Amino acid sequence: MSGITPQELKSIIGEGLLSFPLTDFDANGDFNAKGYIDRLEWLAPYGASALFAAGGTGEFFSLEPNEYSDIIRTAVTTCKGKVPIIAGAGGSTRQAIAYAQEAERQGAHGILLMPHYLTEANQNGVVAHVEAVCKSVDFGVIVYNRSLCRLEADHLEVLAERCPNLIGYKDGIGEIERMVTIRRRLGDRFSYLGGLPTAEVFASAYRALGVPVYSSAAFNFVPATAMRFYKAISTGDQDTVNELLDKFFLPYIKLRNRSAGYAVSIVKAGATLVGHSAGPVRPPLTELTAEERDILAGIIKAVE
Numbered sequence: 001m002s003g004i005t006p007q008e009l010k011s012i013i014g015e016g017l018l019s020f021p022l023t024d025f026d027a028n029g030d031f032n033a034k035g036y037i038d039r040l041e042w043l044a045p046y047g048a049s050a051l052f053a054a055g056g057t058g059e060f061f062s063l064e065p066n067e068y069s070d071i072i073r074t075a076v077t078t079c080k081g082k083v084p085i086i087a088g089a090g091g092s093t094r095q096a097i098a099y100a101q102e103a104e105r106q107g108a109h110g111i112l113l114m115p116h117y118l119t120e121a122n123q124n125g126v127v128a129h130v131e132a133v134c135k136s137v138d139f140g141v142i143v144y145n146r147s148l149c150r151l152e153a154d155h156l157e158v159l160a161e162r163c164p165n166l167i168g169y170k171d172g173i174g175e176i177e178r179m180v181t182i183r184r185r186l187g188d189r190f191s192y193l194g195g196l197p198t199a200e201v202f203a204s205a206y207r208a209l210g211v212p213v214y215s216s217a218a219f220n221f222v223p224a225t226a227m228r229f230y231k232a233i234s235t236g237d238q239d240t241v242n243e244l245l246d247k248f249f250l251p252y253i254k255l256r257n258r259s260a261g262y263a264v265s266i267v268k269a270g271a272t273l274v275g276h277s278a279g280p281v282r283p284p285l286t287e288l289t290a291e292e293r294d295i296l297a298g299i300i301k302a303v304e
């Protein structure tokens with residue numbers, strides 16, 4: 001057992017700011033455990049409610065099983081007693097089960113279940129996939145609607161009935177009707193997370209939908225600004241929200257939108273610019289250009 005029950009994890013992710021640490025790679029693109037430890041020790045005191053190791057921003061999609069174990073073990077060990085660790089897990093059903101069980105073995109407090117791999121599937125097929133993963137572990141599971149995984153409220157209700165340890169829903173789709181329907185139909189059965197890339201831009205809208213919690217990738221390189229934004233939005237300080245949207249998050253998302261995959265690449269570029277480099281991104285991601293890095297440096301300077 002992870003030491004945190006699924007219901008305790010549901011409470012933890014039901015408030016505060018969440019984040020997805022970058023995964024450190026060395027110049028050869030191999031996992032850099034020391035850099036990762038330094039990163040987690042730098043970020044932990046900023047007060048995130050939980051950190052998602054090997055998530056999307058952590059390039060889960062580029063990891064292989066052996067390094068996955070090292071990454072989760074490193075995160076759990078480094079953050080023990082400081083901040084809960086939720087592990088990314090995904091791929092085919094059997095791969096997702098293997099990752100979920102390994103995360104549980106390594107002491108993670110739950111998983112964020114990433115979308116299944118490659119093939120289109122109907123709702124019943126996705127339900128079978130998610131149910132199999134939930135039943136393969138004892139700790140809490142958060143299901144991530146994103147890309148191929150597009151569960152509807154009817155089928156989330158089926159999963160809620162069958163899987164007591166399914167305790168969270170993360171939205172990476174951004175369809176208002178789907179989100180409102182899920183929030184109203186599932187009520188307090190789940191904790192809900194806004195997880196669109198650059199979540200701050202959507203935070204006010206999601207808060208109005210009854211989803212006040214979100215995960216911040218920008219926290220990886222401007223943690224003080226990310227926390228300042230979260231505190232402003234959670235206290236109704238609209239002037240500060242508007243100031244940071246105008247000065248940072250809207251110029252940032254405009255730069256991020258220049259290329260597919262930049263949702264992660266721009267975060268690594270930001271970390272390098274503030275002196276906490278996590279090394280290169282792995283293919284199929286690409287690095288920002290020198291001109292884009294200069295633009296990002298100016299955006300960071302406007303708030304830090």
Ligand SMILES: O=C([O-])C(=O)C[C@H](O)[C@@H](O)C(=O)[O-]
Pocket residue numbers: 019020055056057058172194195196197198199200214215216217218263
């Ligand atoms: O998988 C991921 O890394 C995410 O979806 C979380 C990010 O933190 C996203 O919410 C963002 O970019 O702000």
